[in-house]
Amino acid sequence: MKKFITNRFEILSEWISNNLGSPYAFMIACMLVVLWAVSGPLFRFSDTWQLVINTGTTICTFLMVFLLQNTGNRTIEEMHERLRRLELMNRDLLLEIRDLRTGRHNFEDAA
Template sequence: MTSDQRLSGALGRRASLFTRLSQAVSRWAGKPATFFAAAGLIVVWAVSGPVFGFNDTWQLVINTSTTIVTFLMVFIIQNSQNRDTAAIQIKLDELLSKVEGARQELMDLEELDESRLEAIREDFQRRARTARDQDRPDGAG
């Protein structure tokens, strides 16, 4: 099986239930309407304080609900970020593999350890400084 056939098979697969759910929640959570709904709930909670005498149960409602939502959102956001990062890396690797003259050894850099990445970044910074210095008109400084 060729890599193109494997790719076609992977692209044709339906995402897992968790992936579909996390994508839907991420889209929903990022909308302005969701922010205003959450802010509205907090206002309703705050306004209801005098009705409940600002008692412990009244405070427990907001503390528990926000803790649960925050706890679950950590995993939803991380899943979404991991998926987005992986997709971007795959797209960049595809470009590196197709652009003539591109250094294909730069593909899959995200798998290197921090010290190796830092050495490569420093190399590119040196190259950038050299290129800027060469492009600078005489006397500019």
């Protein structure tokens, strides 16, 4: 069950990251702020009118913190995996170079 929830969360967070990171999402957010500002006179710039934008931005910010943390964790894991692979490739190349040098010295000694 834990793996199922984790996989679903990763899929959802990936989808949200891709969509909220787009220029279209930024334009929609800007339009919502403009719409809210324009509606100010209609609501007489009341406390409730201000509370709407404050509550909305607070909730979005709170949720985005968890989304960004998840995305950052996955990025760090991928980076560590790539570094491990590079380390193994480097080790293999160093062993091949050592073998080539040893083989060359053996060839020179035989000649």
